[in-house]
Amino acid sequence: MYPEFIPVKEAFKIIENIKTEPKKERITLEKANSRVLTEDITVLVDVPAFDRAAMDGYAIRAEDISKASETEPVHLKVVYEIGAGSVYPSTLKKGEAVRIATGAPMPQGSDAVVMHEHMKLSGDVIEIDTPLNAKKDVALQGEDLKKGETILKKGQFLGPHHVALIASSGHKTVEVIKKPEVAVITTGSELVEPSKNLKPGKSINSNKYALKGLVEEAMAVPHLTSCPDNMETLLGKLEYAAENYDAIITTGGTAISRGDLVVDAVNTLGEVLIHGVSTKPGKPVGFGVINRKPVFMVSGYPVAAAVQYDSFVRSYILRMQNIHKKFQLTECTAGKDIKSSKKKQNVIRANFNEDEGVVYPLKTKAGINKSIVLSNCYIIVEEGVGNIKKGEKCKIIKYSSLKVC
Amino acid sequence: MYPEFIPVKEAFKIIENIKTEPKKERITLEKANSRVLTEDITVLVDVPAFDRAAMDGYAIRAEDISKASETEPVHLKVVYEIGAGSVYPSTLKKGEAVRIATGAPMPQGSDAVVMHEHMKLSGDVIEIDTPLNAKKDVALQGEDLKKGETILKKGQFLGPHHVALIASSGHKTVEVIKKPEVAVITTGSELVEPSKNLKPGKSINSNKYALKGLVEEAMAVPHLTSCPDNMETLLGKLEYAAENYDAIITTGGTAISRGDLVVDAVNTLGEVLIHGVSTKPGKPVGFGVINRKPVFMVSGYPVAAAVQYDSFVRSYILRMQNIHKKFQLTECTAGKDIKSSKKKQNVIRANFNEDEGVVYPLKTKAGINKSIVLSNCYIIVEEGVGNIKKGEKCKIIKYSSLKVC
Numbered sequence: 031m032y033p034e035f036i037p038v039k040e041a042f043k044i045i046e047n048i049k050t051e052p053k054k055e056r057i058t059l060e061k062a063n064s065r066v067l068t069e070d071i072t073v074l075v076d077v078p079a080f081d082r083a084a085m086d087g088y089a090i091r092a093e094d095i096s097k098a099s100e101t102e103p104v105h106l107k108v109v110y111e112i113g114a115g116s117v118y119p120s121t122l123k124k125g126e127a128v129r130i131a132t133g134a135p136m137p138q139g140s141d142a143v144v145m146h147e148h149m150k151l152s153g154d155v156i157e158i159d160t161p162l163n164a165k166k167d168v169a170l171q172g173e174d175l176k177k178g179e180t181i182l183k184k185g186q187f188l189g190p191h192h193v194a195l196i197a198s199s200g201h202k203t204v205e206v207i208k209k210p211e212v213a214v215i216t217t218g219s220e221l222v223e224p225s226k227n228l229k230p231g232k233s234i235n236s237n238k239y240a241l242k243g244l245v246e247e248a249m250a251v252p253h254l255t256s257c258p259d260n261m262e263t264l265l266g267k268l269e270y271a272a273e274n275y276d277a278i279i280t281t282g283g284t285a286i287s288r289g290d291l292v293v294d295a296v297n298t299l300g301e302v303l304i305h306g307v308s309t310k311p312g313k314p315v316g317f318g319v320i321n322r323k324p325v326f327m328v329s330g331y332p333v334a335a336a337v338q339y340d341s342f343v344r345s346y347i348l349r350m351q352n353i354h355k356k357f358q359l360t361e362c363t364a365g366k367d368i369k370s371s372k373k374k375q376n377v378i379r380a381n382f383n384e385d386e387g388v389v390y391p392l393k394t395k396a397g398i399n400k401s402i403v404l405s406n407c408y409i410i411v412e413e414g415v416g417n418i419k420k421g422e423k424c425k426i427i428k429y430s431s432l433k434v435c
Numbered sequence: 436m437y438p439e440f441i442p443v444k445e446a447f448k449i450i451e452n453i454k455t456e457p458k459k460e461r462i463t464l465e466k467a468n469s470r471v472l473t474e475d476i477t478v479l480v481d482v483p484a485f486d487r488a489a490m491d492g493y494a495i496r497a498e499d500i501s502k503a504s505e506t507e508p509v510h511l512k513v514v515y516e517i518g519a520g521s522v523y524p525s526t527l528k529k530g531e532a533v534r535i536a537t538g539a540p541m542p543q544g545s546d547a548v549v550m551h552e553h554m555k556l557s558g559d560v561i562e563i564d565t566p567l568n569a570k571k572d573v574a575l576q577g578e579d580l581k582k583g584e585t586i587l588k589k590g591q592f593l594g595p596h597h598v599a600l601i602a603s604s605g606h607k608t609v610e611v612i613k614k615p616e617v618a619v620i621t622t623g624s625e626l627v628e629p630s631k632n633l634k635p636g637k638s639i640n641s642n643k644y645a646l647k648g649l650v651e652e653a654m655a656v657p658h659l660t661s662c663p664d665n666m667e668t669l670l671g672k673l674e675y676a677a678e679n680y681d682a683i684i685t686t687g688g689t690a691i692s693r694g695d696l697v698v699d700a701v702n703t704l705g706e707v708l709i710h711g712v713s714t715k716p717g718k719p720v721g722f723g724v725i726n727r728k729p730v731f732m733v734s735g736y737p738v739a740a741a742v743q744y745d746s747f748v749r750s751y752i753l754r755m756q757n758i759h760k761k762f763q764l765t766e767c768t769a770g771k772d773i774k775s776s777k778k779k780q781n782v783i784r785a786n787f788n789e790d791e792g793v794v795y796p797l798k799t800k801a802g803i804n805k806s807i808v809l810s811n812c813y814i815i816v817e818e819g820v821g822n823i824k825k826g827e828k829c830k831i832i833k834y835s836s837l838k839v840c
Contacts, residue, residue: 190648243595
């Protein structure tokens with residue numbers, strides 16, 4: 031028999047109490063996308079590192095053309111040409127100009143850029159008929175990033191543009207949270223690899239494929255193994271996983287059958303803190319600790335396993351990376367009567383029509399695994415609420431909101 | 436000088452006209468998450484493959500207990516026990532029961548499962564005091580998936596649960612679109628790797644890091660190289676990329692400076708179809724074709740490059756994988772006056788406050804690269820609209836909506 035079922039909120043608390051210290055690693059910037067910073071990033075070099083041309087044109091001294099007009103244009107002598115990456119080896123003198131490309135360093139002595147559109151070139155002389163402010167079309171040293179400035183804080187989730195910013199700041203490597211390594215042990219003597227010729231009594235192990243993808247999407251590294259319903263083998267695999275990885279997910283073997291060994295095995299090696307939560311589906315979910323590693327015991331039934339993973343596991347794996355994601359509940363209208371038991375939390379696969387703001391529960395059974403891909407949200411009916419009538423308000427979690435990105 | 440600027444919509448059309456035929460590959464299911472199907476998936480085996488127990492309990496013949504009552508309970512003899520993965524070697528006879536675990540095949544002759552909670556066991560006899568319908572707590576062969584049924588269609592984007600479903604259907608491998616291989620050529624003699632000791636005139640190549648992550652997030656494989664402002668080297672790299680990869684992105688060298696070689700190089704090897712689009716920032720964007728491969732010429736300025744990538748490149752790379760993603764424009768209220776030129780499309784980095792429904796444009800300059808990570812959306816002001824006043828409606832694209840997931 032199950033031990034006492036506990037309410038979902040109590041289960042959350044017990045699970046949250048098991049803390050794991052994120053590990054850190056230093057990696058090259060090439061690998062830093064979608065990782066989480068464990069250090070503040072301080073700028074090592076001014077960006078730009080020097081005053082540079084913000085436009086293609088001619089670097090000049092603004093004072094040289096301060097009196098330029100259509101009637102009295104100013105003529106400057108072009109003495110050099112610099113492209114991006116090179117520098118003017120001298121100092122710009124009165125009456126001189128240097129042809130300059132966007133991004134190239136402003137010659138010493140120059141302080142403005144005249145765009146091609148605003149001058150005339152003949153031979154090596156340019157004619158200018160309008161004054162320019164000093165600093166016109168010049169990107170000033172440090173105007174983007176100032177040396178010593180902190181530009182990103184510990185805990186920042188890095189996207190491509192954050193990584194580019196860290197590169198700009200002069201860093202080649204970055205310290206981030208090490209991806210949690212998560213053991214996935216799918217249990218059940220009936221489980222086999224995909225085949226069109228199944229032996230009697232055998233079933234294809236599909237949970238393995240679902241959990242591999244789910245763990246990867248939570249930015250962790252899955253380590254997969256399957257295990258027959260044999261206590262010694264299971265103890266061996268659990269022990270190995272608890273020694274080598276940061277968290278363990280098992281599937282199957284959490285109910286009360288004689289073959290259901292997982293809960294007993296976890297109790298042998300560590301401690302079972304939860305077995306049975308007031309939620310439907312997913313009631314026989316278990317949670318324990320071996321060697322201070324969290325062990326999530328989810329059902330063998332794929333639908334129950336998916337709900338249990340979405341309810342308890344994903345957020346934990348993310349928290350191991352200091353990513354704190356709250357479930358986003360959306361309020362909408364029931365498009366059909368929703369059957370729900372008052373005694374527990376009900377998690378009902380459904381389809382939400384965004385335009386109508388209406389949700390339609392799926393008519394399905396616990397064993398219909400394809401229902402997961404035929405739905406786009408869960409209706410969450412909390413303990414104590416019971417049935418909801420067509421037209422009444424209800425709350426959903428969109429599958430798309432569960433993802434990190 | 437630029438050739439004529441064309442409106443953004445015209446640029447979209449020209450780019451869309453360059454079709455690429457997606458390549459296909461057959462991969463093992465382990466790698467199928469986040470890929471796109473190129474075949475319909477037909478079920479190879481019934482799921483379940485046999486009638487099986489949906490609960491732990493005793494497999495019985497419903498007719499044996501059709502008259503059971505509290506005053507006249509029925510007694511059945513337990514003749515065997517089957518766990519998941521094994522089968523009952525005989526046929527259940529009148530008056531017999533078999534202890535059975537969830538998922539185990541129903542013994543021949545049995546047609547219902549009595550749960551432990553609904554019977555009493557003494558020795559090898561169970562006592563039942565309530566009739567059961569036939570098929571009670573039995574998962575019927577094929578009730579999840581029927582052999583021959585098509586369960587997923589060509590073009591489906593695969594998540595973890597889709598992959599699990601394909602496994603359940605009996606498939607070990609799946610045919611998907613091959614990830615596009617995208618060359619990223621960052622040009623500019625000034626570009627160097629991150630360092631705190633920059634030589635005069637040098638700048639850190641941050642675009643390389645941004646584009647690597649962006650291309651990966653578009654589920655393609657980036658191939659990075661950088662290139663000095665030297666025509667022969669550039670031609671060599673472009674030719675190599677056009678021979679070996681499916682698309683090319685260049686950065687820098689699209690303006691009119693003498694060092695700006697990219698557009699000329701693409702014209703030498705192939706054809707330039709766009710150079711200059713009425714959008715700000717991002718105006719000098721180019722697009723061409725070499726060896727029937729699309730070439731996106733984005734700016735060297737990171738902010739312009741980001742806007743150009745978001746406007747033109749990402750959706751193309753996704754389309755190469757038959758993923759058709761439309762920009763999701765959200766209407767909201769301007770929290771400040773928005774300056775915008777009537778003559779072109781304006782793309783303004785801004786922060787959208789979801790709770791207020793209000794957007795605040797960032798006060799920034801073209802060269803301030805950190806503005807990308809300090810903002811969470813673009814305000815899009817279409818050509819012809821001009822300034823928008825505080826309190827007026829405007830349209831935004833949230834960065835989060837640009838991602839595929």
